[in-house]
Amino acid sequence: MAKARSALPRSCICIVFTALSLVCVQAQTDPLPSWNDTAPKKAIIAFVEKVTKEGTPNFVPADQRIATFDNDGTLWVEQPMYVQLAFMLDRVKQLAPKHPEWKTTQPFKGVLDGDMKAVAATGERGLVQLMAATHAGMTVDQFQKIVTDWLATAQQPRFKRPYTQCVYQPMLELLAYLRANNFKTYIVSGGGVEFMRPWTEEVYGIPPEQVVGSSIKTKFEMVDGKPDLMRLPEIDFIDDKEGKPVGINQYIGRRPIAAFGNSDGDQQMLEWTAEGDGQRFMLLVHHTDAKREYAYDRESSFGRLDKALDEANARGWTVVDMKKDWKVVFPPGI
Amino acid sequence: MAKARSALPRSCICIVFTALSLVCVQAQTDPLPSWNDTAPKKAIIAFVEKVTKEGTPNFVPADQRIATFDNDGTLWVEQPMYVQLAFMLDRVKQLAPKHPEWKTTQPFKGVLDGDMKAVAATGERGLVQLMAATHAGMTVDQFQKIVTDWLATAQQPRFKRPYTQCVYQPMLELLAYLRANNFKTYIVSGGGVEFMRPWTEEVYGIPPEQVVGSSIKTKFEMVDGKPDLMRLPEIDFIDDKEGKPVGINQYIGRRPIAAFGNSDGDQQMLEWTAEGDGQRFMLLVHHTDAKREYAYDRESSFGRLDKALDEANARGWTVVDMKKDWKVVFPPGI
DSSP: OHHHHHTSOHHHHHHHHHHHHHHHHHHHSOSOTTBOSSHHHHHHHHHHHHHTOTTSTTOOOGGGOEEEEOOBTTTBOOOSSOHHHHHHHHHHHHHGGGOGGGGTSTTHHHHHHTOHHHHHHTHHHHHHHHHHHHHSSSBHHHHHHHHHHHHHHOOBTTTTBOGGGOBOHHHHHHHHHHHHTTOEEEEEEEEEHHHHTTTHHHHHSOOGGGEEEEEEEEEEEEETTEEEEEEEEEEEEOOSTTHHHHHHHHHTOSOOSEEEEOSGGGHHHHHHHHTSSSOOEEEEEEOBOTTTSOBOOTTOSSSOOSHHHHHHHHHTOEEEEHHHHBSOSSOTTO | OHHHHHHSOHHHHHHHHHHHHHHHHHHHSOSOTTBOSSHHHHHHHHHHHHHTOTTSTTOOOGGGOEEEEOOBTTTBOOOSSOHHHHHHHHHHHHHGGGOGGGGTSTTHHHHHHTOHHHHHHTHHHHHHHHHHHHHSSSBHHHHHHHHHHHHHHOOBTTTTBOGGGOBOHHHHHHHHHHHHTTOEEEEEEEEEHHHHTTTHHHHHSOOGGGEEEEEEEEEEEEETTEEEEEEEEEEEEOOSTTHHHHHHHHHTOSOOSEEEESSGGGHHHHHHHHTSSSOOEEEEEEOBOTTTSOBOOTTOSSSOOSHHHHHHHHHTOEEEEHHHHBSOSSOTTO
């Protein structure tokens, strides 16, 4: 031992000290600078520190640090309507010249006339018709290109910028903070899985294989002599409400230890997460900031937060008051 | 520059050289010691070296290095019958005392009498009945325990040891070699996803979230006041043949650059993999070794290899001749 120690030259010791001090500086840097120092931020940091502290009963091995995030209203804006709905309406308008019959047939007529009441009156059957006309009948690669092209030009109507820039800066920091602590971050959304996968890696740092969502059926077939996957006009899976724990089990096969949502569609995901052993973290984003973003909850058509808010309050889940708890809403410089 | 260089002490230079020589030693170690130096091994190594060489046209970024592996007959033994079928038959026998009616009702009577012809005569309907009786009606956690308990005691009939020890050593080395080169390794199997997930991490180093397989439906519900996922007696998805590219797209959302199988059930997965841009690697394990394992192909009931073998030969995919190309079949010391 003595020999080994004496063989360590002064310069090596310097290197070690420099490395250690770098670690210390990093630990002291605020991992969530866009969050005010209110209860939610403290609760997040306390949870992460607990589950990552080796040798304690709360320690969770890295491979079990699964965190699931809803997308609409949790990571990006869902008002004045779900982004995917805006995509669907735009696509009907774009395809209309090839479908003269849409001028007189609901729900298409309603979309073209801007008469959303007429669209809503067609109910689920109408929605499935719209989905089939806009989301099916092409290969998965073609659909990916359609989504990418649309997102490159479409704008959020209030903020006048691409939807992919209407993401919440505090949540981006939270995703990065969890990953820095060896969490695997997943999206678990009611939105279409193939509507999200083309851009989640660039925008959130979440790769396609960590995106769980609703899906339509696809079929392997030969197209011009080449194998391809065609999108069929048939719903395969709805990843919302009771569907979220089902989707998590199906895709991930492990129960999350942390789950983040903002609406009643996330309630079962949070319940499922809460029920596991050991430390658990459940959080809801409450949209309370009409000035910087939107204020809505129990009465909203999109992202209604009612029963889940009651349950969160009753069970002590963390509720983010956007106005009070977030220093900024959107990424700076946009 | 000169100043910076003179500031580098001799000991640091030593450290750098030591590190470099460690890297060299590692590069010279054979990553596939159980493979003979025949064409398949050379083809695997050539492919991996090509796609990992930065600055060349063949380079593939790490996040796109997706490799998919069939399980039955590719990673573990599938003779004299699929392991999951053995599990199902054992489970019928175990549950029989609670179901006296099975003594006189097919396909259960056939299973209890060891009359597989009678079972086969009940066709797909019979198989679904067996699946429903043995794989459904419990929570996902309960099923996981049933599988784990069974695997802990069941033995492969010829090799007289647990099924999880009847895995192919050369394939374990291949999985490790790919992961060492930043590939993400997935199982894509016709077997039940929840039959595999409890043990793939320990046996193959593949975590549950990287296992794609066939599934039955599950339902979120309250059991004794607690949220749980119940397994329903209804097929959700068959991850075989045309289903494999569908499953890959559904779960992973990216096309693999390398795919490994052993039967006609893998043909479409290999076709789908082959069709992507850039370097691709497709491999079939051909069971040619009756002495050390089993020899079967075009006429086998389990893992039939017929059309896929013709396509592999026609298109120059790599075919492993188990007898000729593998030094050992099973892990040493078992």
